[in-house]
Amino acid sequence: MADDIKNSENIQTEKPQKGLTRRSFIKGAAAAGVGLAAISSGLNNLAKADSWARFHADDLTEEELIEMYDQMLRIRYYEETVAYRQSSIPGYRGYGHFACGQEGLAVGASTALRPDDWMQGNHRSHHHAIAKGADLKGLAAEIQFKADGTNAGKGGSMHLMERAAYMLGEDGIVGPGGVLGAGAALAQKALGNDKVVLTYGGDSHFYTPYGYIAMHNSVKYNLPFIYLIERNGYQIAHHWDAQTHVDSSTKVAASVGMHTATVDGQSALAVYNATKEAVDRAREGKGPTLIEARTYRYFDHFGVGGYRGEGPGKGKPAAFGLPYRPDREVRHWLQKDPLDIHKSTLIEWEIFTEEEAEEHERKILAEIEEAFQFADDSPVPDEEDALLHVFVDERIPARQLPETSPL
Amino acid sequence: MTTKSWRYAQYEGIVQAMRELGEDTLVFQGGPASQSFPNNPTIDLREEFQGSEGIDAYTHIDEIWYTGAALGAALSGVRAINYQSLYMANAYMFHLIGQHAGKLPHMTGGQALAPIVFILHISGQSEGMAGQHSDYECDTWYMSLPGVKTIIPSTVYDAKGLMVSAVKTDDPVVYLDYGRFPGMTEDIPDDYYEVPIGEAVVRKEGNDLTIVSSGGGMPPALEAADRLEEEGINAEVIDLRTLHPMDGETIADSVEKTGKLLTVDQSTYCLCPGSEVIARVAQAVPGARFKKLARPDAPPSGALEQFRWQIIDAENVYDNAKYILS
Numbered sequence: 001m002a003d004d005i006k007n008s009e010n011i012q013t014e015k016p017q018k019g020l021t022r023r024s025f026i027k028g029a030a031a032a033g034v035g036l037a038a039i040s041s042g043l044n045n046l047a048k049a050d051s052w053a054r055f056h057a058d059d060l061t062e063e064e065l066i067e068m069y070d071q072m073l074r075i076r077y078y079e080e081t082v083a084y085r086q087s088s089i090p091g092y093r094g095y096g097h098f099a100c101g102q103e104g105l106a107v108g109a110s111t112a113l114r115p116d117d118w119m120q121g122n123h124r125s126h127h128h129a130i131a132k133g134a135d136l137k138g139l140a141a142e143i144q145f146k147a148d149g150t151n152a153g154k155g156g157s158m159h160l161m162e163r164a165a166y167m168l169g170e171d172g173i174v175g176p177g178g179v180l181g182a183g184a185a186l187a188q189k190a191l192g193n194d195k196v197v198l199t200y201g202g203d204s205h206f207y208t209p210y211g212y213i214a215m216h217n218s219v220k221y222n223l224p225f226i227y228l229i230e231r232n233g234y235q236i237a238h239h240w241d242a243q244t245h246v247d248s249s250t251k252v253a254a255s256v257g258m259h260t261a262t263v264d265g266q267s268a269l270a271v272y273n274a275t276k277e278a279v280d281r282a283r284e285g286k287g288p289t290l291i292e293a294r295t296y297r298y299f300d301h302f303g304v305g306g307y308r309g310e311g312p313g314k315g316k317p318a319a320f321g322l323p324y325r326p327d328r329e330v331r332h333w334l335q336k337d338p339l340d341i342h343k344s345t346l347i348e349w350e351i352f353t354e355e356e357a358e359e360h361e362r363k364i365l366a367e368i369e370e371a372f373q374f375a376d377d378s379p380v381p382d383e384e385d386a387l388l389h390v391f392v393d394e395r396i397p398a399r400q401l402p403e404t405s406p407l
Numbered sequence: 408m409t410t411k412s413w414r415y416a417q418y419e420g421i422v423q424a425m426r427e428l429g430e431d432t433l434v435f436q437g438g439p440a441s442q443s444f445p446n447n448p449t450i451d452l453r454e455e456f457q458g459s460e461g462i463d464a465y466t467h468i469d470e471i472w473y474t475g476a477a478l479g480a481a482l483s484g485v486r487a488i489n490y491q492s493l494y495m496a497n498a499y500m501f502h503l504i505g506q507h508a509g510k511l512p513h514m515t516g517g518q519a520l521a522p523i524v525f526i527l528h529i530s531g532q533s534e535g536m537a538g539q540h541s542d543y544e545c546d547t548w549y550m551s552l553p554g555v556k557t558i559i560p561s562t563v564y565d566a567k568g569l570m571v572s573a574v575k576t577d578d579p580v581v582y583l584d585y586g587r588f589p590g591m592t593e594d595i596p597d598d599y600y601e602v603p604i605g606e607a608v609v610r611k612e613g614n615d616l617t618i619v620s621s622g623g624g625m626p627p628a629l630e631a632a633d634r635l636e637e638e639g640i641n642a643e644v645i646d647l648r649t650l651h652p653m654d655g656e657t658i659a660d661s662v663e664k665t666g667k668l669l670t671v672d673q674s675t676y677c678l679c680p681g682s683e684v685i686a687r688v689a690q691a692v693p694g695a696r697f698k699k700l701a702r703p704d705a706p707p708s709g710a711l712e713q714f715r716w717q718i719i720d721a722e723n724v725y726d727n728a729k730y731i732l733s
Contacts, residue, residue, distance in 0.1 A: 093711065095535065145535065145710040153710035155537050172539040174468075209471060235468060386713035390705045399676040399703045400716075400723040402730030406699065 053261065056276040057269040060111070062351045066360070068111055068268055069346060072103040072339050073364040074136060075127045080312035081372055082126075082143055082157075087304040094143040096157045098299035099127040100317050101266075102230055104338025105293050106131035106200075108271030109228055112279050113198060118166050118188070120181040120199040123158040124230075124297075125170035128200055134162035140371040146378035153381040154389065168197075174204055174235075178214030178227060185218065185225035185288070196224040196282040198275070204235040206249035206290075215290060216256045224282035226275065227253070227290040230265065236301040237324035253290035265295030266336040269345065296333035313365050409597055413589045415444040416563045417526075420570030421488060422450055423599045428575060432456070433480045433487045435473045447597075470499040477523050478508050481579075487523045488574060497527055497545045508579040509554030521579040524570070529622075530586040534714055538706035541714065543673045546622065546680055549581040550650035556604055557650040559583040559622040563593035565648060568602025576604065583650075585623045607654035609661070613641030616728055617661040619684050620671035621647035624719060628671045631724035642728060650680050658684055659691040666694070667731050671724050672701040698731040700724065 057065075082096045099106070102124075110131035113119065121128035129139055134150060139160055142149030149155070150162045158172040168184055171177055181199030188195045205211045206229055218225040229249045233240055246252060250260035259281065263274040271293055278289035298318035300306060306319030316334050320327045343357050352360070390396045398404050411419065418441075425432050434440075434452055441451040470491065477487035491500065508521040527549075530541050549557040556578050560566040566588070573580040610625070611632050620628040625646055632642040643661050647653065662668045668688055670681025679701040688695060700723060708714050 093535075151709070154708045154713070156535060156709040158540070159537055159709070172537065204468070238468075380712050381708075381710045383712045383716035386705050386708045386710075386717050387703055396704055399699075399701055400719060400727075402698070402727045 053263075053273040053277045056112075056273050060272070064111065065346055065349075065351055068107050068272075069339070069342050069357070070360055070364055071107045071110070071131055072268065072342060073361060074368065075103040075106065075130045076100060076317075076339060077312040077365055077368040078130060078136070078140065078371070079126055080309065080317050081140075081368055083299070083304050083307055083317055084309055084311040087307055087309070093145050094157070095303055096126065096143065096299075097124045097302050098304075098317075099124050099297060101296045101298040101333060101338070102232060103127050103131075104268035104342060105228075105230055105265040105271050105295050107338075108268035109198060109200075109275045111268070111272050112275035113196070116166055117195050117279070118168055118181075118184050118197040120168040120177045120184065120197065121160075121170040122174065122177055122200055122202060122205075123170070123172045124202065125158055125160040128170065129160040129162065129165070129167065132162075132165045132167055134160065134165040134167065136367065136371040137374040138162060140368075140375035141378045144375045144378075145381070146375055147381045147385075148374070148378035152385070152389065154386075174202060175208035175210040177201060178205060178208070178211040179217075181227070182214040182218040182223055182225045182288075185223035185282075186221060188224055189221070194224075194283050196226060196279050198226040198228055201227060201229050202235070203229075203231055203233065203240055204243055205229060206252055207244055207246070212252065212256075215253050215258050215288075218288035219257045222285065222287040224285075225288040226278045226282060227258075227288065228275070229290065229292045230295055231292050232295050232297045234297070234301065234325070237322075239324070249292045250290060259287065259289040261289060261291045263291055263293050265293030266333075266338045266341055268338055268342050296330075296336075298330065298334065312368060313361060408594045409446055410444075410592050410594050411447060411563060411567075412444045413563050413566050413591045415442045415447060415450070416567035416593075416595060417570050417584075418442040418450045418452070419447075419597075420567040421574060422452070422455065424571040424574035425456065427571075427599060428486070431485050432574075433477065433485050435477055435487065435489045470497075471503070474500040474503040474525070477525070478503060478521060481508075481521045481523045482511070482519050486574070488526070489523060490526045491528060497529070497542070497548075500525065500527070501545075501548060504549070504555060504579065504581065505552045509552045512578075513554055520577050522577045524573040524580045524582050526582045526584055528584045528586060534711055535709055536707075537709035541707035543623065543702070543707075544675050544679075546583055546650060546672075546674050547678050549583070550653075550680060550683070551678070552581075552651070555579050555581055556652065557581045557583065558604055558648060559585065559650060560602075560648060561585070561588070561622055561625040561646055563591055564595045565602050565646075567595060568600055569604065569648065571599065572601045572604050575601070580604070583622060587623060602648070605649050605652050605654060607645050607647050607649070607657040609643060609657065610646050611642065611644040613643040614665060615640050616642045616667045616669060616732060617645065617658070617665045618642050618669045618671060618724070618728065619645045619647065619658055619681065621650060621680055623673040624671040627719055627721040627724050630721035631728060634721065634725050635728055640728070640732065647680065647684070650683075653683060653687065655687045655691065659688050662688050662692045662695050666692075667696045669698045669700060669724070669728055669731055671719060671727075672699075673719055674701055675704045676701040677704050696731055698727050700727045 079098045082094050085092045106127035119132050138150035142151050145153040159170045161167050161169050177199045181197045185197040253260045261274040264270045274291050300319045306321045309317045387396045440453040443449040477489040480487045511519040558569050560569045618628050632644050635642050670684050672679040672681045681699045685697045702717050
């Protein structure tokens with residue numbers, strides 16, 4: 001697939017990096033494929049200054065850069081735990097729409113957001129929720145439909161959600177997230193605050209009526225809205241080329257005057273750069289941006305078909321032998337693993353050593369094990385609590401039981 | 408008579424109806440174009456009809472396109488069959504079916520016709536999928552629409568026979584395809600036959616109580632009736648098969664006889680099909696007793712315990728039958 005980003009190693013930066021020689025920085029960045037965010041300004045050709053995203057990641061502290069790696073590890077290990085359990089424990093309560101391969105994208109984007117900026121995700125929700133800072137224990141319990149889950153056990157894989165992390169609610173239907181996110185952005189603007197809203201969409205988001213209306217009206221009302229298309233190449237089993245003749249979602253966005261960017265989704269820093277620019281624009285009242293991030297999901301659309309992994313931290317997790325995609329394509333993308341890229345960048349930048357990185361890996365793995373221990377210990381929900389959360393502060397009547405009032 | 412699967416029987420119905428009609432039919436196929444089942448010939452819509460009566464339009468998932476394009480084709484005189492294999496996006500189609508397919512014939516004084524079968528998969532009992540992916544209440548949505556016929560088979564025989572009738576009628580038909588039935592097999596005729604739209608069927612005769620159900624409610628209704636029979640209670644079990652237009656007479660005749668009516672639905676309580684059944688019978692049969700059994704008015708929960716408790720099982724039917732008999 002033609003998902004390689006052209007010029008991905010063509011990083012230009014005027015000032016030397018902190019603690020690094022310019023030479024070593026460029027070498028590291030080249031190895032990592034960092035930096036590129038080719039921004040096209042759509043119909044607004046006057047905005048030539050925005051043609052390339054600046055290297056905003058230069059302003060991230062070493063702690064922030066390391067935290068990005070930790071977050072990517074949390075997502076990877078969380079998903080590997082669920083995938084391994086689903087593939088090896090008969091009757092396991094959890095299942096997943098896994099986002100392995102897309103971790104850097106969510107972490108890069110979330111790093112560019114403020115904690116109180118809103119986010120709207122979709123059915124592939126694990127990386128969105130973790131990257132946005134939702135509680136790991138609650139997320140582990142939720143994916144096993146336990147009472148202590150973030151959604152009280154009612155949602156699971158497709159709907160992981162924590163409002164305290166400023167999530168609007170992960171939605172399981174493809175499309176509406178666009179208008180929901182733009183609507184939330186309209187509300188922020190009406191309230192007069194400086195929050196922005198980011199909606200994640202998959203391959204087929206942008207050509208739904210909802211996607212189009214979100215793009216059109218967010219420009220019309222000049223909303224602080226960021227539409228981040230995670231282009232992993234497939235709608236379930238349909239390759240991008242089988243879905244649409246439009247070679248990029250940015251073209252549709254540009255046609256309604258939306259600011260656009262195309263970015264290497266495997267580079268957390270590249271996604272950060274593009275999102276940071278979009279966030280800054282939105283906060284300054286310059287309107288919405290659509291970012292198309294090219295990425296890949298290592299797993300099948302859903303579940304663990306073709307996966308024979310051995311658990312978290314033991315090799316790269318991926319599904320092979322799926323009828324709709326070549327294994328070599330999977331291997332090709334495994335070579336552009338977002339965790340590898342970020343880790344090697346930080347090592348090249350002398351922010352941590354290989355050994356220190358491995359310490360982080362052990363630490364995060366322990367954190368994930370603790371979260372899933374919490375999930376295992378959490379009780380299953382009371383069956384009659386299905387009647388809660390239908391309406392606010394109200395328990396609706398059961399209807400299956402003969403003694404229930406007919407009224 | 409040959410043993411056939413649910414899905415094979417549906418395809419056989421489509422093919423036999425298309426042969427019978429012998430006219431151009433557009434098939435929007437959200438799944439494979441062929442079906443096979445042991446001891447039966449392979450059905451391949453593409454092979455039999457491509458370039459002649461039919462066009463295969465296997466595409467990516469795009470519900471609004473499927474629905475709108477099928478309607479557009481139908482308005483131009485090309486009959487359409489629209490197989491929608493994914494259940495959760497039904498609502499995308501609701502607007503086009505309700506506001507357009509159901510109303511254009513009337514608004515145009517009978518000129519613009521919409522001969523389309525919308526085969527909508529309803530998951531209903533997919534565990535652990537949470538609110539949007541385990542819905543059943545679309546039986547209520549669609550049966551409420553004027554100008555749209557809504558059918559819901561519960562046997563392999565009816566899956567084929569109702570399909571034939573649906574393809575052949577010149578009205579828009581919503582064919583609700585309940586997610587747990589495709590695993591079912593049954594001995595059914597190989598030859599062409601029709602099951603008429605608008606006729607309920609008595610699945611089990613009895614004098615003590617009438618149980619009316621449809622689709623996913625039928626298996627627990629029949630299981631409970633067997634259990635009641637072991638206790639000497641003879642329930643008459645009626646399968647609606649068509650939700651709209653509803654066969655009120657078959658039901659009223661039964662309740663005249665038994666004096667007691669229990670409705671069983673996998674839909675949610677408010678305005679489930681049983682609501683309509685009871686409303687009709689209450690007007691027609693004075694002095695009868697009624698009980699409506701349906702899911703609570705809550706979205707299906709992701710948690711298995713909650714979900715299994717929410718759906719209607721044979722024990723719920725049995726308990727409610729005993730209640731109305733007491």
